[in-house]
Amino acid sequence: MTEQGVWRFTDDRGRLTTVERRPARVLAYIQAGATLWDYGIRPEGIFGSGHDGATPDLAKTGTLPLDTVDYRGAGGALDVDTLLRGDPDLVVAVSYGHGQVYGLDPDTAKHLEEQVPVVVIDVGQARTLDRVAARFEELALSLGGALDPGAEEGLAAATARLREVAGAGAGKPRVVALSPAGPDQVHIARPQMWPELRVLAELGVGLVAPEEGPGVNWSTGGWDGAAALRPGIVLTDIRANAVPLDGIAHPEWSAARAGARVVPWNPEPLCGPQARERFLLMVADAVEAAREA
Structure with a gap:
């Protein structure tokens, strides 16, 4: 949500992110980035998991415009410098429970969050798909996306x-x-x-x-x-x-x-x-x- 220019969002770890203005340069896990695109939010970059390779997995990218979205890589190729090369002002990650960021080494995730806000959406088995979708929708709308x-x-x-x-x-x-x-x-x-x-x-x-x-x-x-x-x-x-x-x-x-x-x-x-x-x-x-x- 936004209030008098301040952007706030409480993620599925229960962590409240507050920044002075609504983020405009979003780096996202590939699943999250493709989902946000359905609401008109184009991430500046995406990253994969240890299952992915040097190029984005087209099964996961949906209709993302890959000619304008920078793929940072996946697995061992990811470090903080690589993730930050597009100067993101927000990272959208996913978790399969317990708040652990999926796709990133825990130390990498920790150091990343020391430099840029990170919000995490839980996509694990304990959630219904409707609930996961609703959380992505809430995030997308807060970032300036629109319902179709x-x-x-x-x-x-x-x-x-x-x-x-x-x-x-x-x-x-x-x-x-x-x-x-x-x-x-x-x-x-x-x-x-x-x-x-x-x-x-x-x-x-x-x-x-x-x-x-x-x-x-x-x-x-x-x-x-x-x-x-x-x-x-x-x-x-x-x-x-x-x-x-x-x-x-x-x-x-x-x-x-x-x-x-x-x-x-x-x-x-x-x-x-x-x-x-x-x-x-x-x-x-x-x-x-x-x-x-």
Whole structure:
């Protein structure tokens, strides 16, 4: 919020940031930057996590204008000097709980915050997607962003369409969310641990969970285990650190996948209304096609 030129924002660590004027040069974690762009906030720079490389992961950048947004790098390539090279007056980071800044070494995050204000949005499994989205919206509006009534209406329409399609007729297509790790290994998502997957379940999508066992967010095993889930729809991780699904030639999986609809899935979802609308419509299209097959 702003008051008489002073900008204030309390982040999800409970820390209040107060500066004399509204920040205009925002450096953001790639997920946060792409989400803020849905509200018209163009970050001056973005940075990735240890899963990212020397170039931005296009699965995470949404519609960000990468020709005008400086990508600082990721992982070990990030230090305070690199992060500050664009003279940001605010850093927007994310956390998966306990307030720890995701994607940065703790010492780097500490020294960064000594030089520039840092606000952190919690995107962890304890949050609903609606709550995460609301916090990004609150931040974006405080930074001078704007709501797009058409985008909000589009999200509402996409939500209604998926609910209708998922609830139509008898039986539900079996939906498996996964991240290919290689020719012999796959990470299968535990749907209850992912805010965006919980939204799909609430709308009636027939998400299939792997068996209980090791792994909080994922169940890791062979492709025969994924095949045994008999997916009618596959939500596949399209981040750069995941292996392309088309490259998996495991015989049991290939047989099980035959005829299944594939939907691209980013496990670090963009939380703006436009991005959420696009994802819901892709899932609705796949559910509808699977029912008609």
